[in-house]
Amino acid sequence: MNTIWAPEKQMIDDAALLARVSAMTYAGREPGAQPLVGMLAAISRAILADPRARLASQYIALGYWLRPSALQQLRDDLVKQTNDSGALLAPRGVALHLPPTNVDTIFVYSWALSVLAGNANVVRLAEKLTADTEWLVSLIACVVAEHGEDERQLFCSYPYGDAFEQRISRQCDLRMIWGGDAKVETVSRTAIRPDGLSIGFPDRKSLSLIGVDSYARADEKARDELATQLYNDTYWFDQMGCGSPRLVVWIGEKSDTLSDDLYARLGKAVAAKKIAVETGVAIGKMALANDLLAEGVADRLRFFSNELVVVDIVDPVVGLERTHGGGFLGEYTVADIADIANFTTRKVQTLGHFGFSSEELKRLARAISGRGGYRIVPIGQALQFDVTWDGMELFVHMTRRITIWETSWKQAALLQTPVS
Amino acid sequence: MIEALRLAIEAEPYSLAQPVHQANLLVGLNELTAHHYDTCAAYRRIVNGAWGGRTRFERVEDVPYLPVSLFKTQKLQSVPDEEVRVTLTSSGTTGQAVSRIFLNKDASAMQQRALANSLMHVLGKQRLPMLVIDTDAVFKDPRMMSARGAGVLGIMRYGRNHAFALNRDLKPNFDAVRAFLKEVGGQPFFMFGFTFMVWINFYEQFRNEGLDLSKGVLIHSGGWKKMIECSVDNVSFRKALKDAFGLVRIHNFYGMVEQIGTIFLEGAGGVMFPPNFADVIIRDPITWRPAPLGQPGVVQVLSLLPHSYPGHSLLTEDLGVIEAMEQGHRSVDGWMGKGLKILGRVPKAELRGCSDVISAVA
Numbered sequence: 001m002n003t004i005w006a007p008e009k010q011m012i013d014d015a016a017l018l019a020r021v022s023a024m025t026y027a028g029r030e031p032g033a034q035p036l037v038g039m040l041a042a043i044s045r046a047i048l049a050d051p052r053a054r055l056a057s058q059y060i061a062l063g064y065w066l067r068p069s070a071l072q073q074l075r076d077d078l079v080k081q082t083n084d085s086g087a088l089l090a091p092r093g094v095a096l097h098l099p100p101t102n103v104d105t106i107f108v109y110s111w112a113l114s115v116l117a118g119n120a121n122v123v124r125l126a127e128k129l130t131a132d133t134e135w136l137v138s139l140i141a142c143v144v145a146e147h148g149e150d151e152r153q154l155f156c157s158y159p160y161g162d163a164f165e166q167r168i169s170r171q172c173d174l175r176m177i178w179g180g181d182a183k184v185e186t187v188s189r190t191a192i193r194p195d196g197l198s199i200g201f202p203d204r205k206s207l208s209l210i211g212v213d214s215y216a217r218a219d220e221k222a223r224d225e226l227a228t229q230l231y232n233d234t235y236w237f238d239q240m241g242c243g244s245p246r247l248v249v250w251i252g253e254k255s256d257t258l259s260d261d262l263y264a265r266l267g268k269a270v271a272a273k274k275i276a277v278e279t280g281v282a283i284g285k286m287a288l289a290n291d292l293l294a295e296g297v298a299d300r301l302r303f304f305s306n307e308l309v310v311v312d313i314v315d316p317v318v319g320l321e322r323t324h325g326g327g328f329l330g331e332y333t334v335a336d337i338a339d340i341a342n343f344t345t346r347k348v349q350t351l352g353h354f355g356f357s358s359e360e361l362k363r364l365a366r367a368i369s370g371r372g373g374y375r376i377v378p379i380g381q382a383l384q385f386d387v388t389w390d391g392m393e394l395f396v397h398m399t400r401r402i403t404i405w406e407t408s409w410k411q412a413a414l415l416q417t418p419v420s
Numbered sequence: 421m422i423e424a425l426r427l428a429i430e431a432e433p434y435s436l437a438q439p440v441h442q443a444n445l446l447v448g449l450n451e452l453t454a455h456h457y458d459t460c461a462a463y464r465r466i467v468n469g470a471w472g473g474r475t476r477f478e479r480v481e482d483v484p485y486l487p488v489s490l491f492k493t494q495k496l497q498s499v500p501d502e503e504v505r506v507t508l509t510s511s512g513t514t515g516q517a518v519s520r521i522f523l524n525k526d527a528s529a530m531q532q533r534a535l536a537n538s539l540m541h542v543l544g545k546q547r548l549p550m551l552v553i554d555t556d557a558v559f560k561d562p563r564m565m566s567a568r569g570a571g572v573l574g575i576m577r578y579g580r581n582h583a584f585a586l587n588r589d590l591k592p593n594f595d596a597v598r599a600f601l602k603e604v605g606g607q608p609f610f611m612f613g614f615t616f617m618v619w620i621n622f623y624e625q626f627r628n629e630g631l632d633l634s635k636g637v638l639i640h641s642g643g644w645k646k647m648i649e650c651s652v653d654n655v656s657f658r659k660a661l662k663d664a665f666g667l668v669r670i671h672n673f674y675g676m677v678e679q680i681g682t683i684f685l686e687g688a689g690g691v692m693f694p695p696n697f698a699d700v701i702i703r704d705p706i707t708w709r710p711a712p713l714g715q716p717g718v719v720q721v722l723s724l725l726p727h728s729y730p731g732h733s734l735l736t737e738d739l740g741v742i743e744a745m746e747q748g749h750r751s752v753d754g755w756m757g758k759g760l761k762i763l764g765r766v767p768k769a770e771l772r773g774c775s776d777v778i779s780a781v782a
Contacts, residue, residue, distance in 0.1 A: 238771045276706075279705040281769045281771060283737060287489045289470065290466055291494065293468075294465055294466055294494045294496075295494070300470075
């Protein structure tokens with residue numbers, strides 16, 4: 001059975017759900033229309049006003065990302081795309097969002113951008129949601145209903161893999177698939193509209209890059225600040241986000257003293273936040289560390305605590321494939337920032353950095369170009385969502401352009417002539 | 421066979437008091453750590469990477485341990501391939517990885533001798549007639565052959581004149597059980613089965629049959645997960661068997677394929693004791709230091725048996741507690757050492773994006 005938030009959660013049968021989606025085909029609106037901005041701003045206010053959001057930084061981050069000034073900036077970015085060409089920006093149509101289960105705010109980012117782009121949206125949520133996700137979906141569905149947008153914005157859940165999924169998909173002009181490689185592959189087998197666009201956002205792994213010399217020169221305060229930022233990148237979403245760093249790469253001459261110093265500070269940040277992993281997770285991390293040692297992928301284990309396990313990686317390509325989450329970091333050292341390219345595969349997403357000049361960062365970008373690695377951001381901002389994601393301008397894919405070629409002068413003359 | 425193991429096996433089973441037991445164990449564990457370090461490259465890399473490359477330790481608790489799941493993901497052996505005589509695998513549902521344990525000829529003989537030594541403590545030196553609480557199809561029918569079948573077959577060598585209490589569909593075979601008891605004629609006999617089968621397929625089927633099993637010695641094992649689902653703990657299990665059959669000599673044991681031949685056998689007070697050549701350490705799941713008596717934690721098992729693979733010190737995924745120490749006396753029914761109670765499995769943990777949120781709410 002399917003569920004729908006209308007705005008309270010209720011059951012809905014296949015025919016009724018399909019009818020709702022079919023009715024959305026021509027329901028798109030003008031991209032960047034002010035009422036859409038207003039609705040998203042109302043969601044931001046509702047999130048930030050709810051004491052529940054205070055308990056988790058990812059909800060605060062989401063509320064902040066949707067604040068009115070930020071939305072206005074997004075809207076400006078969106079509409080200026082067609083400023084020079086004279087084309088008219090149009091919504092793509094019906095967008096289907098398939099968010100991941102591991103990062104429970106992604107569905108809002110994916111959906112909100114598509115709302116701004118003027119699309120009618122179907123967000124397909126997991127059949128079982130955590131209490132926090134339930135809260136977030138209800139909150140959004142209520143604001144959507146208050147703004148009279150509930151015909152166009154549909155939050156629902158239906159089973160994957162049967163004929164119904166095919167019929168829904170057939171109605172969609174855009175499909176955004178967030179999740180593991182296997183999910184993207186499976187879902188991609190189901191066709192959407194023949195002229196539709198399906199984009200996969202599969203598994204990615206991320207790194208944190210730290211300049212050895214810069215760290216050596218940093219004072220206590222700067223080092224603690226870095227540890228706090230690295231904590232945020234690593235421990236939000238249990239280190240299971242695409243942008244969560246899995247490997248800390250020191251650039252320069254290897255120094256155990258500096259590395260121990262960093263993890264001592266990171267350990268302190270972890271302790272201060274009072275997070276604790278379950279025993280099963282701790283044993284899982286121990287087991288993976290032992291596997292990597294046994295296979296020669298790593299050659300040293302530092303078990304700082306159940307929450308912070310660091311292995312020295314010998315083979316960074318394999319090290320980036322064999323990750324755990326919940327506070328499991330690989331460590332690697334290279335001499336030069338451009339050496340990062342040697343193990344930057346298509347799977348690499350975010351490169352967090354500390355202690356590099358903009359020239360060095362550009363050199364890094366040129367080195368990884370054509371390989372992988374789509375975001376180079378300061379450590380602490382690895383999980384910040386952006387309109388350019390996995391190397392793609394999302395707004396471009398979420399809209400169409402109606403090109404307008406003006407008539408030639410002869411026809412223009414004809415047009416002015418009365419018919420009779 | 422290393423000398424420390426020989427000494428432990430030659431002593432009266434379950435008889436060594438802690439000081440002697442620990443001293444002998446430490447000598448043996450150091451020797452095995454060095455042996456596996458020299459002969460198993462993967463183990464050597466682990467000891468180098470995680471334990472500073474040391475192979476000699478002052479205390480049993482300092483000896484390196486491997487997470488038991490490593491036998492599912494790695495091929496760990498300390499003998500050349502051509503010497504491997506038996507490859508044991510753990511039970512596991514289809515699609516799940518199974519442990520693989522490699523024994524050469526010596527290791528295979530050693531584990532049989534060690535197991536005999538432990539069982540002798542409750543069965544006596546003579547082999548007894550044996551009632552197997554299972555079906556013979558479990559090892560005769562190749563389609564049914566499994567870790568359970570291998571387990572039954574392994575224990576059967578310690579009994580004689582075997583009878584099987586269950587048919588191949590696991591329904592009770594009343595005639596076979598009656599015929600067995602008649603033939604035994606009031607003399608002691610040995611019973612073996614997996615705990616949940618003893619309960620579901622034997623106790624629940626035979627409880628109203630008026631069987632007299634007061635001369636029997638039941639040895640059973642296999643985890644309590646299914647039993648907990650039927651709300652049966654060790655105390656009610658023992659009481660039910662006593663009430664229904666007059667069966668009082670009941671010994672649960674704790675053991676795993678990764679330390680084949682080493683069994684922690686239930687003795688006085690319903691707790692399980694390590695044999696002379698093995699030990700248990702309960703580790704605090706946060707500090708990973710040994711937990712004091714009475715404090716539950718993660719079970720680490722140590723044994724001098726694993727010579728052909730580096731399994732002499734393993735961190736299991738079981739939770740347990742040491743409830744008693746040196747409870748018995750050096751008499752026939754004596755049980756020395758740590759009295760272990762198994763509390764269940766470490767819960768399977770799945771990392772999702774929001775568990776830190778949940779802990780913040782809680």
